[in-house]
Amino acid sequence: MSRKCFGVDIGGTTVKLGCFEADGKLVDKWEIPTRKENGGENILPDVVKAIEAKLEELSVSKGELIGIGIGVPGPVFEDGTVNACVNLGWGVFNVGDKVREIIGLPELDVKIGNDANVAALGEMFKGSGEGFKNLVMVTLGTGVGGGVILDGKILTGTTGGAGEIGHMPVGIDEEEACSCGKKGCLEQYASATGIVKVAKRILASCDTETPLRAMGGFSAKDVVDLAKENDKVAVSVMETLGEYLGKALASIACIVNPKAFVIGGGVSKAGQYLIDVIEKHFKEHAFGPCSDVKFVIASLGNDAGIYGASALVLS
Amino acid sequence: MSRKCFGVDIGGTTVKLGCFEADGKLVDKWEIPTRKENGGENILPDVVKAIEAKLEELSVSKGELIGIGIGVPGPVFEDGTVNACVNLGWGVFNVGDKVREIIGLPELDVKIGNDANVAALGEMFKGSGEGFKNLVMVTLGTGVGGGVILDGKILTGTTGGAGEIGHMPVGIDEEEACSCGKKGCLEQYASATGIVKVAKRILASCDTETPLRAMGGFSAKDVVDLAKENDKVAVSVMETLGEYLGKALASIACIVNPKAFVIGGGVSKAGQYLIDVIEKHFKEHAFGPCSDVKFVIASLGNDAGIYGASALVLS
Numbered sequence: 001m002s003r004k005c006f007g008v009d010i011g012g013t014t015v016k017l018g019c020f021e022a023d024g025k026l027v028d029k030w031e032i033p034t035r036k037e038n039g040g041e042n043i044l045p046d047v048v049k050a051i052e053a054k055l056e057e058l059s060v061s062k063g064e065l066i067g068i069g070i071g072v073p074g075p076v077f078e079d080g081t082v083n084a085c086v087n088l089g090w091g092v093f094n095v096g097d098k099v100r101e102i103i104g105l106p107e108l109d110v111k112i113g114n115d116a117n118v119a120a121l122g123e124m125f126k127g128s129g130e131g132f133k134n135l136v137m138v139t140l141g142t143g144v145g146g147g148v149i150l151d152g153k154i155l156t157g158t159t160g161g162a163g164e165i166g167h168m169p170v171g172i173d174e175e176e177a178c179s180c181g182k183k184g185c186l187e188q189y190a191s192a193t194g195i196v197k198v199a200k201r202i203l204a205s206c207d208t209e210t211p212l213r214a215m216g217g218f219s220a221k222d223v224v225d226l227a228k229e230n231d232k233v234a235v236s237v238m239e240t241l242g243e244y245l246g247k248a249l250a251s252i253a254c255i256v257n258p259k260a261f262v263i264g265g266g267v268s269k270a271g272q273y274l275i276d277v278i279e280k281h282f283k284e285h286a287f288g289p290c291s292d293v294k295f296v297i298a299s300l301g302n303d304a305g306i307y308g309a310s311a312l313v314l315s
Numbered sequence: 316m317s318r319k320c321f322g323v324d325i326g327g328t329t330v331k332l333g334c335f336e337a338d339g340k341l342v343d344k345w346e347i348p349t350r351k352e353n354g355g356e357n358i359l360p361d362v363v364k365a366i367e368a369k370l371e372e373l374s375v376s377k378g379e380l381i382g383i384g385i386g387v388p389g390p391v392f393e394d395g396t397v398n399a400c401v402n403l404g405w406g407v408f409n410v411g412d413k414v415r416e417i418i419g420l421p422e423l424d425v426k427i428g429n430d431a432n433v434a435a436l437g438e439m440f441k442g443s444g445e446g447f448k449n450l451v452m453v454t455l456g457t458g459v460g461g462g463v464i465l466d467g468k469i470l471t472g473t474t475g476g477a478g479e480i481g482h483m484p485v486g487i488d489e490e491e492a493c494s495c496g497k498k499g500c501l502e503q504y505a506s507a508t509g510i511v512k513v514a515k516r517i518l519a520s521c522d523t524e525t526p527l528r529a530m531g532g533f534s535a536k537d538v539v540d541l542a543k544e545n546d547k548v549a550v551s552v553m554e555t556l557g558e559y560l561g562k563a564l565a566s567i568a569c570i571v572n573p574k575a576f577v578i579g580g581g582v583s584k585a586g587q588y589l590i591d592v593i594e595k596h597f598k599e600h601a602f603g604p605c606s607d608v609k610f611v612i613a614s615l616g617n618d619a620g621i622y623g624a625s626a627l628v629l630s
Contacts, residue, residue, distance in 0.1 A: 075604055134472065134473045148570065148571070150465070150470065155465065155571065155572075156572075157449065157571060157572020157573070157605070158449045158572050158573060158574040158607075159572060159604060159605070159607065160572070160604075161568075161569070161572040161602070161604040161605035162570065162571050162572040163569075163570065164569045164570075164572075164602055164604065164605060165569055165570060167569050167602035167605075168565070168566040168569045168570070169562050169565050169566060169600035169601075170566075172487055180602055180603060181603070182599075182600060182601075182602065184600075185602070247484050248566070250483070250484050251483040251484060251485075251563070251566050251570075252570055253476075254476070254478075254479045254480055254482050254483045255463065255477065255478065255479075255480060255483070255566075255567055255570050255571065256463070256470065256472060256477050256570065256571065257470075257471075257472020257473050257474060257475070257476040257477040257479075258472070258473060259473040284497075285484035285497060285499075286484075286497075287476070287479055287482035287495055287497065287500070288495060288496070288497075289390055289474060289475075289476040289479065290472070290474070290476035290479060290482075292473075292474065
């Protein structure tokens, strides 16, 4: 058998694993539950057991293991030390060292990255960001996450906080607090949660007719679907998102001057309609010399994490 | 004699030159005029002549030349190609290749950088940013410039536009256009020009007494001086600057997560007062995990360019 690499994406509920060839081709992918009890002490042993079982299944010896890349939900320093992954119950320790110890291979190449950053790397490696060495990924899900890739590598930052674009302060006179405690963060307007909140605000401030009023509760998807049908209120919600996000991306363009923005997360299922709204506002605000940026929808979905984790080792 | 390196900072009026030891110690510095006529064709030959004369004066042979670093006023690609330096009359060409050709040393290490980026590198190398490998320099002068240093190196970006923080879109319903053509750029509020403009707006919108009203024309320095004396209007101008700039730096902190902000340019002569105003607003908006950033005033003044240019070669 040829040598293998594993890409692991540790989430709060499940751990996604992928087995890859040396050229980054996916051989197999599967999931195991994330056992968070007792400070998440079982998570890494479970990951190692899963990898060892897969190696045996494929008749690959441990010596033929190229390495293991792991994405974790929290800030990660350059050396693989996590700085408290609250969702996993983890404190501060070096994940790479721990994995090498459990698997019993002191020299194994084990690389760790923040999950949002690793997803960005995945999109660059095998997704819609392929070919772009400088890109910024924006994940519009329950919150807003991000990852900055410069010259093909994840930008970690001083304390592992680079790419936290959901917390760029963009709001004006915002009165509600974000989950982080500050007021006016980008994710208060551009996440799925933000879309619903902005829609409710607009509904409360006008009498415009819209099917949203008859719905007991509605989702971000309902708003996007109605906006595509030209519903005035829904369009206004999406324009608000476009203005905040377009302006934030114009700021990012001035700072790191990327070649592409890759838009992912649940909200990105809105596709070209979403790209058009964001790009319109981006063009309005972006500084000329930094404004030649491609906008693309992420293509790997939930697999971006395992692809990116493998790329930590393979690229 | 020991080997020497030259740091050159090409401005629209003068070219500043510095001769450095291999360890970055400044041996001598001087200036020559920038001859911009005929598409600036004399500028690089003048620079080379000045360097050759200095080598002769110091009895250093060309073979003992370590290299030449050059900062230019415009976007620069990674390979040393300038993309039109309008202030010099230059089009698109590779500055490093040209210098090697003129000096007749095809293998000489010649490195080119954008002047604002190079100044940032200078502050990291020998100024108040010393010891910080991840820093963002903000130059508050006639306009607002910037430079991003990551892991000790200048971030250039895809088209040489990284660090153009003066054009981050921060204004709300701004009606005047920035020099770049967009509306609401950071430099419309946080530059010396912006300070005067904001002051005039505030004066026109209120009746508050202030010595500014009696002055025929006033400068940014007048405003800063009065703010330090607690003049209400002047304080309000500086609070406006602090809010726009603090918020913009909080966004930058989310994106690249630097360890320090180095504040330079004419406005930075306001010193600790300025730092206090900016930092107060920064803390109000910055995302917790990215908020542990030092604020320092630049210390190299007009010499940041030659130090940074030498660092392009020496660091």
